[in-house]
Amino acid sequence: MQAVSEWYAEVVERAGLAEHSPIRGCMTIKPYGWALWENIQRPLDEAFKATGHTNAYFPLFIPLSFLAREAAHVEGFAQECAVVTHYRIKTDPVTKSVAPDPEAELEEPLVVRPTSETIIWNTFKNWIRSYRDLPLLINQWANVVRWEKRPRLFLRTTEFLWQEGHTAHATAEEALAEARRMLDLYADFIQNYLAIPVVKGRKTPHERFAGAVETFTVETLLIDGKALQAGTSHFLGQNFAKAFEVRFLNAKNELEYVWATSWGVSTRLIGAVILSHGDEKGLILPPRIAPIQGVIVPIWRNEAEEKQVVEAAYRLADSLKKAGFRLHVDADPQHRPGWKFNEWEMKGVPLRLVLGPREVAEGTVEVAWRHTGEKRTLSLEAAIEAFPKWLETIQTELFQRAYQRIKASTFTVDSYDEMRTILEEKGGFILAHWDGNTETEIAIKEETGATIRCIPLEGSQEPGRCIYTGRPSVQRVLFARAY
Amino acid sequence: MQAVSEWYAEVVERAGLAEHSPIRGCMTIKPYGWALWENIQRPLDEAFKATGHTNAYFPLFIPLSFLAREAAHVEGFAQECAVVTHYRIKTDPVTKSVAPDPEAELEEPLVVRPTSETIIWNTFKNWIRSYRDLPLLINQWANVVRWEKRPRLFLRTTEFLWQEGHTAHATAEEALAEARRMLDLYADFIQNYLAIPVVKGRKTPHERFAGAVETFTVETLLIDGKALQAGTSHFLGQNFAKAFEVRFLNAKNELEYVWATSWGVSTRLIGAVILSHGDEKGLILPPRIAPIQGVIVPIWRNEAEEKQVVEAAYRLADSLKKAGFRLHVDADPQHRPGWKFNEWEMKGVPLRLVLGPREVAEGTVEVAWRHTGEKRTLSLEAAIEAFPKWLETIQTELFQRAYQRIKASTFTVDSYDEMRTILEEKGGFILAHWDGNTETEIAIKEETGATIRCIPLEGSQEPGRCIYTGRPSVQRVLFARAY
Numbered sequence: 001m002q003a004v005s006e007w008y009a010e011v012v013e014r015a016g017l018a019e020h021s022p023i024r025g026c027m028t029i030k031p032y033g034w035a036l037w038e039n040i041q042r043p044l045d046e047a048f049k050a051t052g053h054t055n056a057y058f059p060l061f062i063p064l065s066f067l068a069r070e071a072a073h074v075e076g077f078a079q080e081c082a083v084v085t086h087y088r089i090k091t092d093p094v095t096k097s098v099a100p101d102p103e104a105e106l107e108e109p110l111v112v113r114p115t116s117e118t119i120i121w122n123t124f125k126n127w128i129r130s131y132r133d134l135p136l137l138i139n140q141w142a143n144v145v146r147w148e149k150r151p152r153l154f155l156r157t158t159e160f161l162w163q164e165g166h167t168a169h170a171t172a173e174e175a176l177a178e179a180r181r182m183l184d185l186y187a188d189f190i191q192n193y194l195a196i197p198v199v200k201g202r203k204t205p206h207e208r209f210a211g212a213v214e215t216f217t218v219e220t221l222l223i224d225g226k227a228l229q230a231g232t233s234h235f236l237g238q239n240f241a242k243a244f245e246v247r248f249l250n251a252k253n254e255l256e257y258v259w260a261t262s263w264g265v266s267t268r269l270i271g272a273v274i275l276s277h278g279d280e281k282g283l284i285l286p287p288r289i290a291p292i293q294g295v296i297v298p299i300w301r302n303e304a305e306e307k308q309v310v311e312a313a314y315r316l317a318d319s320l321k322k323a324g325f326r327l328h329v330d331a332d333p334q335h336r337p338g339w340k341f342n343e344w345e346m347k348g349v350p351l352r353l354v355l356g357p358r359e360v361a362e363g364t365v366e367v368a369w370r371h372t373g374e375k376r377t378l379s380l381e382a383a384i385e386a387f388p389k390w391l392e393t394i395q396t397e398l399f400q401r402a403y404q405r406i407k408a409s410t411f412t413v414d415s416y417d418e419m420r421t422i423l424e425e426k427g428g429f430i431l432a433h434w435d436g437n438t439e440t441e442i443a444i445k446e447e448t449g450a451t452i453r454c455i456p457l458e459g460s461q462e463p464g465r466c467i468y469t470g471r472p473s474v475q476r477v478l479f480a481r482a483y
Numbered sequence: 484m485q486a487v488s489e490w491y492a493e494v495v496e497r498a499g500l501a502e503h504s505p506i507r508g509c510m511t512i513k514p515y516g517w518a519l520w521e522n523i524q525r526p527l528d529e530a531f532k533a534t535g536h537t538n539a540y541f542p543l544f545i546p547l548s549f550l551a552r553e554a555a556h557v558e559g560f561a562q563e564c565a566v567v568t569h570y571r572i573k574t575d576p577v578t579k580s581v582a583p584d585p586e587a588e589l590e591e592p593l594v595v596r597p598t599s600e601t602i603i604w605n606t607f608k609n610w611i612r613s614y615r616d617l618p619l620l621i622n623q624w625a626n627v628v629r630w631e632k633r634p635r636l637f638l639r640t641t642e643f644l645w646q647e648g649h650t651a652h653a654t655a656e657e658a659l660a661e662a663r664r665m666l667d668l669y670a671d672f673i674q675n676y677l678a679i680p681v682v683k684g685r686k687t688p689h690e691r692f693a694g695a696v697e698t699f700t701v702e703t704l705l706i707d708g709k710a711l712q713a714g715t716s717h718f719l720g721q722n723f724a725k726a727f728e729v730r731f732l733n734a735k736n737e738l739e740y741v742w743a744t745s746w747g748v749s750t751r752l753i754g755a756v757i758l759s760h761g762d763e764k765g766l767i768l769p770p771r772i773a774p775i776q777g778v779i780v781p782i783w784r785n786e787a788e789e790k791q792v793v794e795a796a797y798r799l800a801d802s803l804k805k806a807g808f809r810l811h812v813d814a815d816p817q818h819r820p821g822w823k824f825n826e827w828e829m830k831g832v833p834l835r836l837v838l839g840p841r842e843v844a845e846g847t848v849e850v851a852w853r854h855t856g857e858k859r860t861l862s863l864e865a866a867i868e869a870f871p872k873w874l875e876t877i878q879t880e881l882f883q884r885a886y887q888r889i890k891a892s893t894f895t896v897d898s899y900d901e902m903r904t905i906l907e908e909k910g911g912f913i914l915a916h917w918d919g920n921t922e923t924e925i926a927i928k929e930e931t932g933a934t935i936r937c938i939p940l941e942g943s944q945e946p947g948r949c950i951y952t953g954r955p956s957v958q959r960v961l962f963a964r965a966y
Contacts (some may be wrong), residue, residue: 019607019609022546022549023545023602029540031537033539034539035537037540038538054515055517055521056517056518057517057644058504059509059510060509060595060628063505064572064581065581065583066505074581075574077573078572079571082544083568083569083570084565084568084570085569085593087563087630088564088566088630089547089564089594090561091551091561098547098561100592109569109583110565111572112567112595123502123511126502132817138514143543143626145543159865174604305550314564334615407540
């Protein structure tokens with residue numbers, strides 16, 4: 001476990017994804033990491049729009065009193081809120097030190113949004129009058145802040161970037177269907193674009209989002225045997241509508257409270273990608289989100305060769321770029337080929353295309369696959385033609401590999417001792433019966449460090465006996481130690 | 484003037500662009516306003532990338548001590564900084580009221596970034612070692628906070644969205660060239676996409692960005708005769724490199740301080756669009772950034788007609804969408820055509836296409852131009868064919884119209900009295916001589932409300948005498964009352 005966490009920190013740094021900032025818990029996302037985030041954002045944003053959602057933007061700050069209106073919500077976030085108390089700073093004329101100006105204290109402190117339900121429902125109050133205004137399907141791309149005691153780049157940071165969907169509906173059924181639809185959208189996106197298999201499920205009451213009636217989640221298992229919550233979708237019932245008095249006139253002209261959902265995924269997904277596919281050489285990126293899908297490395301020994309191979313490299317890059325792919329030519333004279341090979345392997349580029357004088361003379365190219373290490377020399381035309389197909393195959397194989405890994409680390413367990421042994425020895429997903437009581441859940445967590453990741457929506461629904469208490473259980477739930 | 488400000492507030496609200504939030508000075512950007520911002524972001528982002536810049540992301544929070552390192556910088560922003568002092572809140576068990584937890588006070592308060600030079604240069608320190616790491620060309624899309632006493636939606640808000648470019652160079656010449664290049668990029672973008680003519684110039688020392696050696700600006704004149712700073716690009720010299728000790732080894736193996744630029748445009752551009760092209764009916768949007776380029780309104784009297792015209796409307800929309808245009812069909816049965824016409828005029832949609840039973844029977848469509856009010860009925864095929872060209876023509880005509888308006892409101896003035904009269908009676912750009920002294924600049928500002936918008940980079944450079952002091956002046960500068 002220790003080894004993986006060191007490997008993770010090293011890969012994030014050496015691949016140029018992100019770094020810690022001087023502000024505890026806040027990260028700097030470096031250009032390569034940001035490019036990855038853009039490639040996650042774009043298809044997600046398109047998927048939201050294709051399902052009828054529109055983007056909007058709500059304030060960064062939330063008045064303390066708003067947060068307080070939904071009791072469970074404030075309870076859930078109180079421990080991790082950054083609070084703005086002053087709106088001006090002052091330089092001491094003598095010491096030149098700077099401090100908040102005591103004369104510029106806010107009457108009501110503001111919280112930096114940890115999530116936006118409260119400010120958004122306060123706004124929805126004015127946007128919703130009648131059933132004709134529903135459903136209201138809004139998404140926001142934003143930064144949020146949750147003070148983090150044990151930060152980990154991408155996985156747990158005080159400031160992180162995310163999208164948060166907030167929708168309003170006329171009926172409970174519609175809102176529930178929306179929450180489920182977005183869960184499915186997340187699962188499809190994560191599986192198809194990030195090549196990460198997920199388990200869809202419901203959270204237990206104890207693990208629910210603060211203020212939700214039902215929280216749906218997509219959970220995955222990482223290479224260190226720990227689980228990660230990759231995205232959540234909440235059915236909020238009428239909790240926020242009641243807290244902010246949001247009612248609508250139904251078709252019978254009666255006033256009713258509105259039904260709500262919210263759902264989000266964040267920069268944490270980048271952590272999931274790293275810890276789903278990486279190996280001892282570094283990152284392995286799924287082609288669909290890789291900032292660079294193929295790196296072309298020209299090799300030369302003298303100036304005459306240099307001109308020839310570098311030109312050939314750019315010609316090859318151009319023809320693939322024109323076909324819509326993301327190529328990079330590394331003709332940097334400062335580094336030797338071996339150094340470059342390591343560098344681009346560390347950065348997880350799916351395909352490496354090498355052009356030396358011999359390849360140029362023969363009209364061939366040497367192709368290396370990052371995820372298998374396979375190398376092949378073939379004609380340039382064949383490579384250009386096969387390139388799109390190779391990317392598709394890599395995408396599928398990465399998913400299959402992760403799927404097999406997770407399958408091999410998922411254990412159906414009927415005794416508490418067995419569960420403890422597995423957790424200690426190798427980690428993994430554990431499917432076991434649970435009696436449905438929060439006390440049991442907490443006791444297991446305290447004794448083993450494992451939490452109930454979800455109550456799976458798919459798979460066996462067969463009843464049994466709780467591994468901890470022996471009391472009846474309606475179906476197995478998914479336990480794991482988690483990030 | 485009063486009339487325009489009321490008109491502005493009404494258009495922003497009725498067109499569904501934005502609204503005030505309960506947090507003083509912070510706005511909610513509504514879906515239609517956000518769609519406009521996306522259409523501004525996308526081409527700008529492409530232009531940055533095409534000129535070699537890459538995106539990254541830096542923390543929202545800046546330690547107070549960082550801000551204090553560059554003296555002019557902290558001086559410039561001290562009055563408008565939101566300060567985070569606590570990282571936890573606490574609910575009073577009796578009153579249930581919520582307050583910052585006194586036991587969770589930060590050792591060093593954090594400022595919510597008003598701009599990111601300090602945090603970024605503190606980071607660049609670790610990214611730059613030798614001349615080979617330069618130039619470093621970074622951009623960030625982010626929210627920033629500057630406490631605003633007199634907020635105005637889009638034009639002046641406490642929180643606003645922007646991009647901020649931050650670049651590092653080996654020489655002063657290179658950094659200056661970058662600052663000028665980005666100024667040109669802004670001018671081209673604003674003129675070509677927003678159809679807003681701008682004057683490029685340098686700011687006076689008094690109006691410079693806090694911490695800059697030279698600030699370049701693009702200024703425009705709005706329909707109320709007031710000027711607006713639409714974007715700025717700063718040559719920062721070595722100020723931030725020195726404040727954060729950022730040095731590089733040059734080719735001769737000597738340590739030198741790095742040279743810097745920063746540049747930004749914000750959601751304020753949306754305010755510029757509204758106040759450059761709008762009229763008594765509402766918004767007029769340039770086709771290149773309009774979320775909807777053409778609205779199709781089917782008209783019917785009975786169910787049989789409804790089916791026929793609505794189907795025809797969607798067919799027309801599809802054929803134009805396939806060609807890459809942004810169309811919307813308004814088949815809402817709740818509203819009458821007249822209401823819809825007003826609504827889409829208010830929202831500034833460039834072209835309206837009306838299909839009634841007669842048009843469908845005859846294979847024609849009635850086309851109405853938002854910016855001129857012109858209406859024409861022509862064959863459907865002719866309309867589909869001409870549609871792209873119409874959009875281009877509208878784009879050009881909006882620019883020309885704004886250009887003529889600004890030209891007619893730009894006055895070359897040689898007496899202070901004349902300047903005062905113009906400012907009182909109609910506003911506008913005033914080209915006049917100034918002696919180069921800050922005291923003169925401040926005196927003129929105090930007496931007339933006009934500031935020096937810029938020292939133009941283009942146009943006449945002929946010397947003269949200051950209109951205020953009679954002292955020598957090297958060239959005319961641009962005065963105006965401004966937002």
